[in-house]
Amino acid sequence: MTGSPAVEGTATATRAQAMLRLALTPRWLLLLAVLVGLIVAAILLGRWQWDRTQSILAAERAAVSVAVPVQDALGDTDAELPPESIGRPVTAAGEYDPDRQVVVANRSLEGAAGLWIVTGLRLADGSLIPVLRGWTATDDLASRAVPSGPVDVAGVLQPDEVFYADAPVTSAEIVAISQQSLEAAWGEEVPPGFIVLAEQRPLAGPAPEPVPPTVQTADVPFPLQNFFYAFQWWIFAAFGIFLYLRWLRIEAGRAAEESTSLSG
Amino acid sequence: MKGLKGAFLRYRIMAWVTGVVLAALTVWLIVGYGFLDYANVESKPGLYSLLWMLHGWLYVVYLIVGVDLAFRVKYSVLRTIAILIAGTIPFASFFSEALVHKDLKARGLLPS
Numbered sequence: 001m002t003g004s005p006a007v008e009g010t011a012t013a014t015r016a017q018a019m020l021r022l023a024l025t026p027r028w029l030l031l032l033a034v035l036v037g038l039i040v041a042a043i044l045l046g047r048w049q050w051d052r053t054q055s056i057l058a059a060e061r062a063a064v065s066v067a068v069p070v071q072d073a074l075g076d077t078d079a080e081l082p083p084e085s086i087g088r089p090v091t092a093a094g095e096y097d098p099d100r101q102v103v104v105a106n107r108s109l110e111g112a113a114g115l116w117i118v119t120g121l122r123l124a125d126g127s128l129i130p131v132l133r134g135w136t137a138t139d140d141l142a143s144r145a146v147p148s149g150p151v152d153v154a155g156v157l158q159p160d161e162v163f164y165a166d167a168p169v170t171s172a173e174i175v176a177i178s179q180q181s182l183e184a185a186w187g188e189e190v191p192p193g194f195i196v197l198a199e200q201r202p203l204a205g206p207a208p209e210p211v212p213p214t215v216q217t218a219d220v221p222f223p224l225q226n227f228f229y230a231f232q233w234w235i236f237a238a239f240g241i242f243l244y245l246r247w248l249r250i251e252a253g254r255a256a257e258e259s260t261s262l263s264g
Numbered sequence: 265m266k267g268l269k270g271a272f273l274r275y276r277i278m279a280w281v282t283g284v285v286l287a288a289l290t291v292w293l294i295v296g297y298g299f300l301d302y303a304n305v306e307s308k309p310g311l312y313s314l315l316w317m318l319h320g321w322l323y324v325v326y327l328i329v330g331v332d333l334a335f336r337v338k339y340s341v342l343r344t345i346a347i348l349i350a351g352t353i354p355f356a357s358f359f360s361e362a363l364v365h366k367d368l369k370a371r372g373l374l375p376s
Contacts, residue, residue, distance in 0.1 A: 225313050232323075235324055
């Protein structure tokens with residue numbers, strides 16, 4: 001291929017035509033279909049890892065942000081908790097409603113068996129916010145007592161628990177904390193998500209042991225694994241395209257060599 | 265064939281390095297999720313995640329040297345794909361390396 005530009009141009013055009021002809025044969029169309037499927041999958045998987053990275057970073061930002069009144073962090077009460085509110089520190093002022101308390105069965109704290117206490121906090125506007133007050137031993141009835149009088153609470157907003165959605169609910173006991181099960185237990189509307197209590201004032205008498213939130217907290221390391229996996233999937237996608245074109249070129253060249261003896 | 269010895273050596277090294285890391289991680293995964301409660305993020309050691317990340321990048325290198333070798337020895341599309349996928353299946357890269365080695369010796373491309 002050391003001829004004049006015109007000859008070189010013709011050779012390139014011929015090669016492109018040969019590649020196109022080969023690409024349209026059934027075998028190569030099948031290969032193309034398989035490769036396109038794999039490439040689309042790789043792009044989507046990369047996208048998924050990228051979204052994971054972003055949501056972990058968003059949760060971290062939420063965790064380090066200053067506490068806001070809980071009403072500001074809850075979005076539309078019919079929908080899910082807004083993503084930027086997950087793990088967000090919140091405060092609330094109100095009174096615990098003694099008729100709005102359930103236990104969550106079978107929850108352990110640092111290996112000790114027991115249960116969780118969820119109590120509805122009645123705000124000044126009349127709305128009811130579920131507060132996970134903490135863990136108690138199963139027979140520790142004293143700590144379950146609902147505190148009376150106005151309280152200020154601070155904690156972390158956590159999304160509904162999504163497991164055991166169909167578990168039976170009574171007015172005194174639920175299996176997983178969710179808007180659905182709390183509304184069934186209490187017969188009253190509550191927002192999605194709940195406050196994991198960190199601090200309560202005043203705190204009089206025995207009280208449940210506060211539990212650590214299960215959402216991401218401020219000290220999570222940068223999600224390097226998800227971040228790299230995102231790029232690796234995209235590298236694989238690009239690699240697939242490169243391979244296809246390279247193979248096509250090689251095979252088209254081989255076919256041309258076999259069918260003509262003009263070059264040489 | 266020019267450069268083939270080097271290309272095969274590179275592929276051989278990557279097949280073993282990627283294969284050993286993947287095999288170790290597979291055993292670690294089974295033990296970790298089976299007996300050490302790795303489903304709980306708290307009990308998953310940083311080194312474990314770090315090694316998976318390392319395997320991801322090793323595999324990228326494996327792809328490059330694998331394709332380089334496949335092009336040099338003119339492997340078919342299917343055979344090339346099989347070699348590349350072998351890097352993601354535990355223990356498969358050892359077999360892939362052995363098969364390639366045998367094939368290249370049989371074709372007289374490598375000294376037997």
